[in-house]
Amino acid sequence: MDYNKLDDDTLIRLVARSQSEALSVLYDRYSRLVYSVAMTIIDDPSVADEITQDAFVRLWENAAAFRPELGKLTTWLTGITRNRAIDVFRRRKIRPEGHAISWEDALPEEMSDGSNVEQEVELAHRQAKVRRAVAQLPDEQRSALALAYFRGYAHQQIADTLGEPLGTVKTRIRLAMQKLREILKSENEIIAG
Amino acid sequence: MTTDNHELDLLPAYALGSLDEADAQRVAGHLAACPHCRAELLAFQQVSDELALAVPQVAPPPVLKKKLMDRVRPRPAQFSWVQRVLGWQRPRARQVWASASLALIAILAVSNLLLWFRFNELKNQTLPQVVALQGTHLTPGATGVFVIGADGYSGTLVVNGLSPLDETHQYQLWLIQDGRRTSGGVFSVSEKGYGTIPVVSGQPFDVYQAVGITIEPAGGSPGPTGDKVMGGDL
Incomplete structure (x- = not known):
């Protein structure tokens, strides 16, 4: 086999x-x-x-x-x-500040x-889709999202790390996730269509 | 922020696990009763799940695969005559014996603890505190006890009738003081729903008013985020 x-x-x-x-x-x-x-x-x-x-x-x-x-x-x-x-x-x-965290902007090869091949292409498409979506976010939203996702930080910790007001951080996280949801949904519809 | 009696603004952060404790508790409570917010959460959870695909790619060292395969490659089983008599060479039999052993260990642990309490009771006339825990509407058949040691700082949690969880989740015990939740530890249960963990607190248990158990991602959460499955007043 x-x-x-x-x-x-x-x-x-x-x-x-x-x-x-x-x-x-x-x-x-x-x-x-x-x-x-x-x-x-x-x-x-x-x-x-x-x-x-x-x-x-x-x-x-x-x-x-x-x-x-x-x-x-x-x-x-x-x-x-x-x-x-x-x-x-x-x-x-x-x-x-021990090490920098960042999102990948380059599309996968x-x-x-x-x-x-089918499984590899499917994964590569998913990676490309998410990277394109994250790349469309403003830098400040990407930074806040990275601390939430890669550090597991709560809102207050993110605000302390970035030196930004708590309310600003909450808004950035919310807007980032809402925008990613919209982009990924529209990309899925394009693929499905 | 609540929008039209929903928690829509907080759901994106809830899906990421980045809500502060008080907000996470409020959203968890709302989700239990709101199908609309649960559906919204699922959509944001799918976004969160996909974010791992946007990490910069780093290739693992080639030797790592050999290490993994060495760990998982089955070795020829060597069974003693006692193990053969017990049917140890059969996976199902091993599971049964493992479950029975776990239950026996738990019973012995509680028995020893109770004996120790009895000894201390006789010596110091200090009674241990045994708190009964009850399952919630999600786990109506589940029961448990939380036994607090004579020193007031150590105890043992024993639960029965909780469903085994998948590998990505564990149960987490919370010690509740004036609405604040402090983790008392994470644990899993056997196939038969039996589990026990020792609990040590940095302050005497009598400062807490209640305990609760929730389902959390494996390894535990900073604050409760999942469904409450058991609780009791101290």
Whole structure:
């Protein structure tokens, strides 16, 4: 069986049957994304290594309980990675200015290494869509959103970090999310149409 | 800000997990009774979920895959005759024994604690406090006890009848003082809904008026954000 040709849901079912080759393919597909989320938040390669490994070990151990109808595998993987990395960030009490956080503006390259082209293209399209959307936000909204998403900061912490009034930060977060929602919705409609 | 009796302005930040504690509690309470806001929240949650795709890309070191595969590759099982008699080589049997062991450990832990309380009671005439917890409308069959040690700073939470959660969520205990929630720890439950955690407080438990348990993202939240599944007055 050529595991590379299989879609995510099929591979997850095989992982649930302890097929390590299926996990290997999912790792090839999504480890870059998972590692990137961890590195963006924690900026420490050894910790990012550990968090990435743990994310895939959790997938290995819990694949039978994964329900694709409730969400995409990328959402599950990046969700537990983000939570874990923010938790490490808080425990280490890293100073906010310790390392810069930023969004990626460049669009992903749609390159295939000969594995499942359909899955790779779908991920590349999703990445491009979100990056285009984030790139349309004003800088001040992007900064506030980055602190909320990558740091797990509450409104007041964001206001303290940016030196802005609390009300201003609340408005920026709200407007950023509302605009992203509109842009992503319209892009989805264009794709669907 | 409330808009037409909804919490629409706060939902984007709620989806990101960036609301301050008081606002998060108010929104959580509103969401429990408002299908319209729940639908709106879902839309913002989808936006939040996609944001991970906008991080700068960094390739993991090649050696990382080998480390992962070494961790997950099944090793040939070596079972003792006792394990074979117990059916240990069968995954289902292992789960049953694991659940039974967990329950036994919890029972022994509570028994030891109660024995210790009894010892202290006899020695100091100090009675332990045992607080009964009840499930909410979401978990009507769930029950629990929160046993506070004689020192007043340590205790044990034992729950039963809570549904096991997926890997991205855990239960979180909150100690409630004048409306403020302090985390008492996060925990998961066994397949049979059984769970227990030791709880240590920085101040005596008698300053708290109540405890509550909510469903939170794995690892816990700074303040309650999910549904309340159990609670009790201290």
